[in-house]
Amino acid sequence: MPWPRMVFMWLAPLLRLMGMLLILLGWFMAAPLVLLIQESHPDVWAFGLSMGLTIGLGLVMAFLGARAPFILTGRQMFMITTLSWLMMSAFASLPMMLGSTHLSITDAWFETVSGITTTGSTVISGLDTLSHGILLWRGILQWLGGIGIIVMGMAILPFLQVGGMRLFQTESSDWSEKALPRSGKVAKAIGKVYVGLTAVCGFSYWLAGMNPFDALVHSLTTVATGGFANYDASMGHFADTPMILWISSFFMVLGSLPFLLYVQLIQRNWKPFWKDSQVRALLKLLALTILALTIYLCEVRGWYWFEALTHATFNVISVVSTSGYASSDYNDWGSFSVMVFFYIMFIGGCSGSTSGGFKIFRLQLAAILMSNQLKSLLHPRGVFSQRFNGRPVPDDVIRSMVAFAFFFFFTIASLALALSLMGLDFLTSLSSAVSAVANVGPALGHLIGPADNFELLPDAAKWMLSFGMILGRLEIVTFMILFTRAFWRS
Amino acid sequence: MPWPRMVFMWLAPLLRLMGMLLILLGWFMAAPLVLLIQESHPDVWAFGLSMGLTIGLGLVMAFLGARAPFILTGRQMFMITTLSWLMMSAFASLPMMLGSTHLSITDAWFETVSGITTTGSTVISGLDTLSHGILLWRGILQWLGGIGIIVMGMAILPFLQVGGMRLFQTESSDWSEKALPRSGKVAKAIGKVYVGLTAVCGFSYWLAGMNPFDALVHSLTTVATGGFANYDASMGHFADTPMILWISSFFMVLGSLPFLLYVQLIQRNWKPFWKDSQVRALLKLLALTILALTIYLCEVRGWYWFEALTHATFNVISVVSTSGYASSDYNDWGSFSVMVFFYIMFIGGCSGSTSGGFKIFRLQLAAILMSNQLKSLLHPRGVFSQRFNGRPVPDDVIRSMVAFAFFFFFTIASLALALSLMGLDFLTSLSSAVSAVANVGPALGHLIGPADNFELLPDAAKWMLSFGMILGRLEIVTFMILFTRAFWRS
Ligand SMILES: [K+]
Ligand SMILES: [K+]
Numbered sequence: 018m019p020w021p022r023m024v025f026m027w028l029a030p031l032l033r034l035m036g037m038l039l040i041l042l043g044w045f046m047a048a049p050l051v052l053l054i055q056e057s058h059p060d061v062w063a064f065g066l067s068m069g070l071t072i073g074l075g076l077v078m079a080f081l082g083a084r085a086p087f088i089l090t091g092r093q094m095f096m097i098t099t100l101s102w103l104m105m106s107a108f109a110s111l112p113m114m115l116g117s118t119h120l121s122i123t124d125a126w127f128e129t130v131s132g133i134t135t136t137g138s139t140v141i142s143g144l145d146t147l148s149h150g151i152l153l154w155r156g157i158l159q160w161l162g163g164i165g166i167i168v169m170g171m172a173i174l175p176f177l178q179v180g181g182m183r184l185f186q187t188e189s190s191d192w193s194e195k196a197l198p199r200s201g202k203v204a205k206a207i208g209k210v211y212v213g214l215t216a217v218c219g220f221s222y223w224l225a226g227m228n229p230f231d232a233l234v235h236s237l238t239t240v241a242t243g244g245f246a247n248y249d250a251s252m253g254h255f256a257d258t259p260m261i262l263w264i265s266s267f268f269m270v271l272g273s274l275p276f277l278l279y280v281q282l283i284q285r286n287w288k289p290f291w292k293d294s295q296v297r298a299l300l301k302l303l304a305l306t307i308l309a310l311t312i313y314l315c316e317v318r319g320w321y322w323f324e325a326l327t328h329a330t331f332n333v334i335s336v337v338s339t340s341g342y343a344s345s346d347y348n349d350w351g352s353f354s355v356m357v358f359f360y361i362m363f364i365g366g367c368s369g370s371t372s373g374g375f376k377i378f379r380l381q382l383a384a385i386l387m388s389n390q391l392k393s394l395l396h397p398r399g400v401f402s403q404r405f406n407g408r409p410v411p412d413d414v415i416r417s418m419v420a421f422a423f424f425f426f427f428t429i430a431s432l433a434l435a436l437s438l439m440g441l442d443f444l445t446s447l448s449s450a451v452s453a454v455a456n457v458g459p460a461l462g463h464l465i466g467p468a469d470n471f472e473l474l475p476d477a478a479k480w481m482l483s484f485g486m487i488l489g490r491l492e493i494v495t496f497m498i499l500f501t502r503a504f505w506r507s
Numbered sequence: 508m509p510w511p512r513m514v515f516m517w518l519a520p521l522l523r524l525m526g527m528l529l530i531l532l533g534w535f536m537a538a539p540l541v542l543l544i545q546e547s548h549p550d551v552w553a554f555g556l557s558m559g560l561t562i563g564l565g566l567v568m569a570f571l572g573a574r575a576p577f578i579l580t581g582r583q584m585f586m587i588t589t590l591s592w593l594m595m596s597a598f599a600s601l602p603m604m605l606g607s608t609h610l611s612i613t614d615a616w617f618e619t620v621s622g623i624t625t626t627g628s629t630v631i632s633g634l635d636t637l638s639h640g641i642l643l644w645r646g647i648l649q650w651l652g653g654i655g656i657i658v659m660g661m662a663i664l665p666f667l668q669v670g671g672m673r674l675f676q677t678e679s680s681d682w683s684e685k686a687l688p689r690s691g692k693v694a695k696a697i698g699k700v701y702v703g704l705t706a707v708c709g710f711s712y713w714l715a716g717m718n719p720f721d722a723l724v725h726s727l728t729t730v731a732t733g734g735f736a737n738y739d740a741s742m743g744h745f746a747d748t749p750m751i752l753w754i755s756s757f758f759m760v761l762g763s764l765p766f767l768l769y770v771q772l773i774q775r776n777w778k779p780f781w782k783d784s785q786v787r788a789l790l791k792l793l794a795l796t797i798l799a800l801t802i803y804l805c806e807v808r809g810w811y812w813f814e815a816l817t818h819a820t821f822n823v824i825s826v827v828s829t830s831g832y833a834s835s836d837y838n839d840w841g842s843f844s845v846m847v848f849f850y851i852m853f854i855g856g857c858s859g860s861t862s863g864g865f866k867i868f869r870l871q872l873a874a875i876l877m878s879n880q881l882k883s884l885l886h887p888r889g890v891f892s893q894r895f896n897g898r899p900v901p902d903d904v905i906r907s908m909v910a911f912a913f914f915f916f917f918t919i920a921s922l923a924l925a926l927s928l929m930g931l932d933f934l935t936s937l938s939s940a941v942s943a944v945a946n947v948g949p950a951l952g953h954l955i956g957p958a959d960n961f962e963l964l965p966d967a968a969k970w971m972l973s974f975g976m977i978l979g980r981l982e983i984v985t986f987m988i989l990f991t992r993a994f995w996r997s
Contacts, residue, residue: 091885095884352931352933355927356927356933360920386909386913387917390910391984391991394668394984394988396993416880417880417883420876421880422913423912424877437842437845441842442842443845443934444934447846494880498881501881501885503881503885
């Protein structure tokens, strides 16, 4: 075969898949478009043009790609995973640039990447004055990103054995022809759960007093643990209605649990849900952190207990689930609180959920490793059980979890160093690096903290942070591998 | 055997070894005592009394312990290692409490632990006015701590397989009867090297302009990478004589290299020294950091290049070697510098040296792990070589390095959280926790930074930090294991 043909054969499946994704993205632009037409808003043409471009290019790519057999190797999957996120971000940012937001390329890219990776940091101040089209589009971006992350975490990363995720290799991550029909069913069920949860969340918001539009957009960004809000004050806009904060907390937790468990719940199989060690660990961790913070706020800072409990619950869940909404500026809650929020930024939710961060199961594997190490010091020749969720954990899973941990911390450290070179202070550099890579959203400190936005950052810092968000979303190694010599050999 | 007898048989070797250590410590008190007698200083009686108590109790313990056979199990070694550091600190703090320093129990404990672990944080302001006896004693504490760490790192920790140190299990860590004579020879040679380096360092300081007493004390604390200075301004007192800073830098680097290599150098075996991958990595890392910081100080902060090079070299080496001297307040060198100093606090020198921290070889093992992980993503069934210093690295060494890494970071994080509860700010809490556990000395920020001292900290924070220093010195797991159920079973 001549080499241009070989290159085409290799690229064709990529073109086909990515073309289909673009078409999907384009269709979702119809929703804000309809809204804008109803309102006769000038942003109509911006969305119309973006939609045409996106669907048009998607059709061309899908058509070209269809002219070769569709077989994917591991290498191509790594490539597709990274390229898809980049390409989706690029096209999704078109309305932000063309519309009445008039964002620069840097700002539009930052806002879109922050949306689609469900990070939720924003460069827009004056959200309250934006067109409904743009606000809805921001919500849709996070909602699409959220389901994208679930699919990637369940079907792609375990297959690629990234960062210890092989632990979650089930039939639904089996790509053989025999298993595909079943995988398809699981995927459909998960899609239904995602839509269902969003609907129930939105309905609850509406019942609690949000207007229908706010209820819609905030339900999209809650279930996706995204964190974009329609107001500069984030969820602080609704702080007078504690019920809204409690509803939001509840659905953010649901968004951080493994979605596969909901499918089993629907099939009336309750046991896996209650027995799941990741779920239990996450809930314990949340309870403990909320309790500690509530006591601190009451005893040391003199808050009323219901106020302390509400805000501690909401903001802790918001950060651990990597949503990143804020109901109040926790920078001013004392140095203990700042330290607590800094730490819980790293953690993240469960695998197979919409949340980011280090992830609960990796913390659990680390705890197993540490406890076995203490045992082996006393019994150097002993062999100790490594069990997770009742099943033995292979050594290579531990090894890739550990490698992921090192990549995760080195990425954060490098990003923070680069940001400090821009003159950002210690707390801001470090916390915004963690926040980006863990896809949380707000940083700590008074420049880009929970009460501020990222508008005033230097452009270079915005590019670095959006790069960090993508790295985090791709569990770092999926991206890094593209830059190894071994990847390009042969 | 009746159980009181069994307990005695188990404790006897501990008593004997620790008694001998106490006698040794007591004898070293003679040096400041002689100095104080010459000066007719009222602290004479404080040192005399401490010396009497220490040697007296040591004799009793050694005598009691000698009444049972001297056989050590792993458990007893873990016990002895922890107890020795605690006991030595307690007795070495006597002169600090009884003497004209009039330190409280908290302050005397903090200062002594900080000395003997070679951390070098001080609670004493007005060092310039202290009696020569106390200043010399501070120097001796660090010097004894330094050789203690070398011996522990070469002979005890590799044997106990702590934190991946099994990598350095050589004949000199073989405790069998056959190997003991050879180990004795190595130990003696290392002692000679230690004394020799200290002498050359002191002589160089004197030649460069220090008075004989300062040259003596600073040489004791330089080779031990301890960092206690005779002046409140630390080595900044000598900043007008760059030559002193350069000499100090040179000997701090020597103090962070594996001392076994010097013994081989003396035997005219140059190859291991030049080929040692740990040494090469440390030197590369130092060169890179110094270069980056010098360029930053010149280009961004407008320093003169020689001033920038001198202070960057001195302070970077001081922190990486975990000495902790300061020649200037690097808190005011801009946010990039603060971030750089924060990161290099973690690193530490080579194993088998006097320095603390995470240690270079662990960073190298982590790099191997990360690069192999990227390879294994492409070739899931591949087996990749793990070589360190030309020899294969067993899997269990990697595993214990990793467990150490988790323990190290969790210890630092917990300590910082506890400190933030005392109301210390983010930078102070986090950096003082790192500084204590890595045995560096000064923290960052303007409360206990390189230009300040620890006097004004709350007492609880002083106890926490001194606990962190001991944990760090014991490579954490050596201490933690005493609190596992498995340790006390049977
Ligand atoms: K988020
Ligand atoms: K030190």
